[in-house]
Amino acid sequence: MTxxxxxxLVALKSSGKAMVPSELSDDLAVTRANISNLLNTLEQAGRIRRNFDPANRRRILVRLTPEGDELISNVWPVYEQTIVQHVGNKLSQNEQEQLKVLLNKLY
Structure with missing residues (x-):
């Protein structure tokens, strides 16, 4: 998993809804070509599904599959522990709280 x-996957989970590829591209600040490659790989692995928007067949909607959701549930604790190990050793408790507040503003 890159x-x-x-x-x-986390962007899709956080949004709580299906997203169009351009939304993902904008949210993650990557090119449309890059998001397309990421989606191709995730779809082949069964982590996401792309379907036409029933309201507008020109749009593609991207959704997490149950397998993608399960992967996030399994990997998140390891991801969180890694962040705590690397950030927690360098920032005071107060600085960690400030960082949380600032990162939440971005979402």
């Missing part, structure tokens, strides 16, 4: 693929 960081790019992980970020796509």
């Amino acid at each position: 960081l790019g693929r992980w970020c796509v």
